[in-house]
Amino acid sequence: MKIRILYNLGLLQEDMKAYQKAVMYYKEALFLSEKNSDKEAKSIILNGIGSVLFLLGRDEEASDNLRKAISLSSEIDAGQVLWNAFSVLAGLQKKQGAYKDALNSYEYAMDVIEKSRSSLADEDFKASFLGSNRRLEVYHGAIDLLFRLSQREKVSDAAALAFGFMERAKARGFLDSLEIGRVSAAQPVASETEGRLKSLQARLSRLSRRLADPPESSDERNKLEEEASTLEEDYDEVRRDLRTHDPRYAAVRFPELISLEGMRKDLLDDDTVVFTYAVGRESAYGLAIDRKGQRFFPLPSPSALRELVGRHLKWVSDRERSPERTGEELYRALIDPGLDGPCRRMLIVPDDFLHYLPFETLRSADDPSWMGARTEIAYVPSLSSLAEIEKRVKRQKAPSFDLLAVAAPDRGKEEGKTSLQFREREVEEIARLFDSGKRILLKGLEANEKSLKANRIEEAGIIHFAAHGTIDEQKPVRSAIVLRDDPTSEEDGFLQAREVFDFRLKAGLVVLSSCRSAGGRLLRGEGVVGLNRSFLFAGASTV
Template sequence: MLLVCPATALSEAPSRPQPPTLESCQERFAAWPDDRDAAMCFYQCAQEASAREAVTRALTALEARHPDQGWLPLVLGHVRMLSSHKAAEAPYRRAAETFHRLQQAEGEVLAAINLRAILLAQGRAEEARQWTRRVVEVASTSGRPDLRARALMVEASHLYEVELDLGRAFRVLKRAEPLVFPEGTEGMKKQYLSVMGTVSERLGRLDEASDINARLVELTRSTGDLFLEAHGRFTLANLALRRLEREHVLSDRGRALALARQALAAAERTGNTTLVARAARLTADLLGDSPEEHREADVLLARCLALPETPESQELRLSCLWTRAERRAGVDPAGAIQDSEASLRLASERNDPLYLALALRGRGTVAYRTQPLPEALAHAERAVDALEALRQTQSDASSQAELFATWARDYHRLAGWTLEAGGATGRAHTLSPRAALSRTFAVSERLRARTLLDALVASRALVDAEDTPERRAQRSEVQSRLVAVQRRLLDPLLTGAGRDAALKELQELERRERDLRPVPRQGALEFASLDAVEQGLEEDEALLVFLVGDDVDLTGTSAGGAWVLVVTRAGTRVHRIPERTRLAAAATLFSGLVERRDGSELGAAVALHAQLLGPALAGLPATVRRLLLVPDGPLHDLPFAALREHREGAPLVARYELGVVPSASLWRHWRGDAPPTLGGEALVLADPEWVLGHGESRSAAASRSGIFEEAALLGALPEARREGFGVEEALRDAHMAPRLWVGPEASERALKDADLSRVRVLHMAAHAVVDAEAPERSALVLTPGTEEEDGILQPREISRLRLNGALVVLSACSSASGAVLPGEGVLSLSRAFFEAGARAVVASLWPLRDAEAADLMERFYRHLATGMSVSAALRAAQLEASDAGLPPAAWAGLVVLGDAGLVATAPREEAAPLCGLDPALLMAAALVVLLALGFIARGRWRGGRAPAATRGAAARRR
């Protein structure tokens, strides 16, 4: 909730300043009765709970004598807020009307902001919305940047509190940030940090939220603001709990409990019963199971539940009830059920999907521990339904993905419980094994790659009505400005100050571009069922669906565990695998050993094969030769091709073709399309000529520039140029019509202008730069082509290319890697090509060496050109590389994403038998051929490889 409690100009020392006395404030006001700070002195005095009653009487008397002094009722509202929201409403309303009558914009804005918060806390959303509009109107009319910043913060608060749109709230706050820091008042800074900390936490940006709240605590300590200090400390402790739940490092529990106790002590200093109750509940949530801790938790939760039952306290009461229910489950089952049912009733009355999901999560935990498993399943399924409703409140795909990622463990829990109900853990089953598998598969599909699926389904529909020509023109204008700013950032001569300014401008433009995107369409999705997937698989295919959760949660309740579902045309089986934390450590170790290129990864390869694949592969039908992998969590970056059953044995890719799909629903989406026409056009871009850099050293920037510093210093790729010619030759031999663009011709402008609808293969041998912190800045680096382009082809631009079921091959570093969001998957460059319409993408999990990449691609295309599927061609190329003695680092990182069974070229026809011809004629023809070959061989020997001539001929064909 957004509150504005301005501070006086007090000491900036790190220790908390002592509040002024009531007598000193009265003397100060008598000397300067029109001064704002003289009135604010009373608020500082009221920080001591024992002084509040006297301060309230003094302010009431002064307000009666000074009816045109709007700061007096405003400060009275602040003082009453320290004890009761309801009591603060009337003075805030009087202050707003007084300032409005006197045309004092600043006071009116501050009073309206606080009044709006009071109304919202009481559930009076429509009245709060009216005061939000008033704040924005007054601030805009005033023309003051500081009031504009406050209006933006109120707008952001409305977005996340009322509309639950966290993504837009975050971007609105970012627009306010340069208006607040560094020149804003202490009060504005505290207001900004308070709201931004809450929004960041709810989006799952836990590190960012922790930094913000640490700054808030330090600022409030220096200004003596006990209320906001307690709020900041509570949020820090809550973030520590969130991180504990996410990372499952149980040793961090003690630190989180210590932070909760600090938050409770800070709340008690304020005397505010609501703050005390919140901190008490959090502390109880983190206490252990010893008798002493149980007694302490009971006392704390009793304090929490002692609050009067008002709309204002409903949110806190329901969370106290579900916390007490979870703690009582092991000792008082009936009481636990009663508490959790009461919490659920309160959440249902709020009609808020967030709190409904939280209450249902708690109700499910209690049911799992106290009631038959079907009861727990019912509540867990309802929790997932609430999460779907929460997802739909977000107005852009990125925010949907971020928010959804924070709830992935609820899907893992429901999936594991469902398998348990089907007897997978040995517990007496309450579902048939087949029903449990089908329902688990459905839960898995609801979790995975949802925004990508939304985008692909929407691309088949008519243009969104909200995406008007005006909005498209605005997006185009913003895109042009983005290019101009990025061209500046790519200049190695840009100074540190200029670079910082350009980065700030870029961030603002990126936020505007995202706000102008069409709202994601939802509700028309049909997830793939297990029956449909089984029927859609070929006899030689198996789909391996991984669900990688934790074994238990912080209460000791089953968190679902980790599983692999093995789906074939003949049926589906399920096997238990190690939980997430164990797999994350093992996968990281394996990838690190692969990078060493010394064979030290063999032991880890065998261990992971046994843990992930051993039982799954042992039961596969003998006909299976292609594995379609649906990874989860730490498995997204795992090079499955290099796993092996024995140290001396062959790698997995020797036995199976491999393909990676984000979800079974997306796999069916691609498979459901009509098979592409074989042959046709191909487009090959190789070794783009980077021309923006000046080739000079650059000064160090004051802030991180990410991909721009890296891109500006990239060199040529001579082996990529050789690769391009080899790809062109292989595709021409496969009766395709390839176009080869190398050097300056391999430009961003040319690619965007090209008609790609008939292109069946798009090959790009170029540099890639990946920014895991800002995935939308990742890029393939091309020649710009015009002054209107910057040469860095980013996801927002890639997704607007119009591919029609093409195979895209990204011979570029880390083009299949990037930030991993739980559930959503990898935010990679490859993903953007799927949004553009690609049917399959071949890309790399890690950096590629130039010569090794060129050789591997030569092998791949040699097999692809014979009519092999993409996965078969890649398997053959990887086996050749392995047989040639190359380490897994040289070949195992290349993966097929999407439709691994795609065939891009027509099979080569065998020569017809020469039946009935005269043997003498055959011998004569053979002699002519041999003589011709001799002349050709002599010509090649004399001229060597003649790279310039060969490539010149290719250039003329372009």
């Protein structure tokens, strides 16, 4: 207990930047850990001492303590200490100009992190694992190091290595989920489990309907929220239990990450340029790739870039459209260094807050037209996940019909009549492009959840929703497409992301023509988790 107290006091002093006092407390804790032969505590404390000595500029002592922490944590398999010590050691080696040694240390840290991540059974934990506890900074530190190394020594494979680190740090949870989805689609869930899931979903639907028009009493609202959260936890627990005990999931081999050359060969054509980004806490970089080569370039500092993106988003959403040059500034920072001539298509792999940026609204100072008006732009969570989606498309059976289009009004709003008129016109115009026997339109009273599920949504080649959308950033599985409420049905009229995850779609395209439908919860290293991600998981090729 005394060791822990002293160590925590050291942490507190470190947070307060009182580094000398932190070292004093850490050394007292180290003495007691050695006296008690507590190897785990000793490894943690040695890492703490090394980290603080590095901040104090006492590099030789810092290196000595970090190497002791690495040796001891390797002996007892203390992964958290091990990757942390390697990461700090890499920073020290980078500071000293030993770039290749630093790169090796970063790679050792990544290997430990990914070994720890692979042992996690819970998919939600796996999705948030890289973005928590500074783990992502290992990858960003390595990318920053590679750029410095490429400038100093003109390293030929710097871009390929940077590409690999970017892919290792992006949407790993989503990539794994694609394989989970493939296994889930291969065979039906056991009837008993399916019954439990349906029962829980029915209860959740009833609660969603009540939460859509909540009682005035805050106590009643809180009670409903608590009940909904409990049911959601039960639903997730049934899912976890299924995947823990079903041998099909135990045998899952998660997809490998695509290489730079593999991506260029399998995903690129002569008219496409890929832009992939890495935004850390202290540095940010872009990598542009086409058939001819690649360009690795620095971005403005993350704080300056965030401020610029924020100003641009404010300008884009301002109806008055007061003069602003943020679109040109962002184009100059994010696009211009990566272009080697005009291109017809761009594939964007954003990172961190760049997920919120509509690249279509950028423009060159030499061309007044918006980028989206002259270039086809698509976004992907990672290039490895795109490769897996392409493989899935080849395995999928052909859809039974071409189009399922839905036009639903806003709920409880007088202006819903006007919006419905335009939504119905929208889907009617789209429907004219398809043979009458190959399309299904749901509008008016038919635009409800029960009709949607009854009309073979899983067999449609294109699914188009013209409806209101709700986004829950705290609980993305509650994000929903709002359909017409049918009081005679058990369905609540909210097609939630949780329900979409259980579909087995064949759609090559899903269109969410609704406000904020691209939004959701931003997880560092994973991207935006919301409605769009649920449709991709369920089998859609493009959303």
